[in-house]
Amino acid sequence: EPEVTQTPSHQVTQMGQEVILRCVPISNHLYFYWYRQILGQKVEFLVSFYNNEISEKSEIFDDQFSVERPDGSNFTLKIRSTKLEDSAMYFCASSDQFFGPGTRLTVL
Amino acid sequence: LAKTTQPISMDSYEGQEVNITCSHNNIATNDYITWYQQFPSQGPRFIIQGYKTKVTNEVASLFIPADRKSSTLSLPRVSLSDTAVYYCLVGERMNQGGKLIFGQGTELSVKP
Numbered sequence: 001e002p003e004v005t006q007t008p009s010h011q012v013t014q015m016g017q018e019v020i021l022r023c024v025p026i027s028n029h030l031y032f033y034w035y036r037q038i039l040g041q042k043v044e045f046l047v048s049f050y051n052n053e054i055s056e057k058s059e060i061f062d063d064q065f066s067v068e069r070p071d072g073s074n075f076t077l078k079i080r081s082t083k084l085e086d087s088a089m090y091f092c093a094s095s096d097q098f099f100g101p102g103t104r105l106t107v108l
Numbered sequence: 109l110a111k112t113t114q115p116i117s118m119d120s121y122e123g124q125e126v127n128i129t130c131s132h133n134n135i136a137t138n139d140y141i142t143w144y145q146q147f148p149s150q151g152p153r154f155i156i157q158g159y160k161t162k163v164t165n166e167v168a169s170l171f172i173p174a175d176r177k178s179s180t181l182s183l184p185r186v187s188l189s190d191t192a193v194y195y196c197l198v199g200e201r202m203n204q205g206g207k208l209i210f211g212q213g214t215e216l217s218v219k220p
Contacts, residue, residue: 004151031205043152043195043210050205058207091151095203096142099151 002026004100006092012106013082021077021103023092033093034067034077036060037102043091049075082107112196117215126183128214130196133177141172141179142202144195146213152195156181157202183216191218 005024013019025032034046047057047067054067066078079086087107092100114130132141140159144152156163158170158179169182183190193213200206 031203033207035208042212043146043208045207045209048205048207055205056207089149093151093208096206096208097154097202099153102149102151104149 002094002098004092004094004098006090006100006103008103009101010104010106012108015084015107016081019079019082019105021079021090021092021105023075023077023100024073025075025092025094026098027073029094029098031055031095032069032075033096035091035093035099036088037091038085038088046077046090079105084108112198112211114194114196114211114214116212117217119217119219120186121219122187123185126186126190126216126218128181128183128194128196128216129178130181131178132196132198135176135198138200139198140201141170141176142197142199142208143168143170143181144197144208144210146193146195152208152210154202155194159201186216186218188218188220190216192216 007022032049035043037043045058047061048055064080069075084107089102091102112130112132120126142157143155146152156168156170160172163170171180193215195213
């Protein structure tokens with residue numbers, strides 16, 4: 001079965017630092033997504049990406065967030081200046097069926 | 109997007125059949141019903157999707173009555189490894205580019 005991979009599995013950073021979360025989606029898929037899940041809360045949509053541009057984003061996805069697919073393989077989520085409340089599991093999804101294992105981001 | 113309501117938690121024992129019901133009174137004509145499973149610290153995993161009547165795959169069955177205002181996910185003969193959170197979602201058919209809106213889900217606990 002095809003799978004989505006994400007790196008790193010854990011990321012610890014200081015408040016105000018930039019982080020880049022990486023995902024390798026399934027190669028022949030067209031739609032890619034980022035979701036996040038704060039501990040004990042529900043999975044929340046952040047952004048969807050199609051044809052090398054954002055197709056939809058949520059209110060959470062403010063100017064501090066950006067996504068790109070620089071080389072046709074990796075799909076990245078960048079948080080420019082992390083806040084304490086950005087601490088969460090971040091899941092990449094390839095189409096709406098295949099989720100990655102997640103990156104646990106801890107902002108100190 | 110149609111709102112869904114499902115029990116917060118359920119308990120079961122190994123070998124039993126588990127039925128989790130979800131209500132979605134405001135489901136739209138074009139909406140599909142999709143169920144996901146999530147283990148702790150893992151991403152959601154697609155289980156099954158249906159539009160009406162009954163859908164079955166190797167993992168589960170999905171029963172949808174004619175009015176489509178509810179649906180029931182049926183897990184046959186659960187094992188300890190089926191302990192997880194199960195989410196009922198209503199929205200676009202798979203692979204149409206739509207976002208997924210998750211609720212709180214049903215936390216299923218399977219006991220020996």
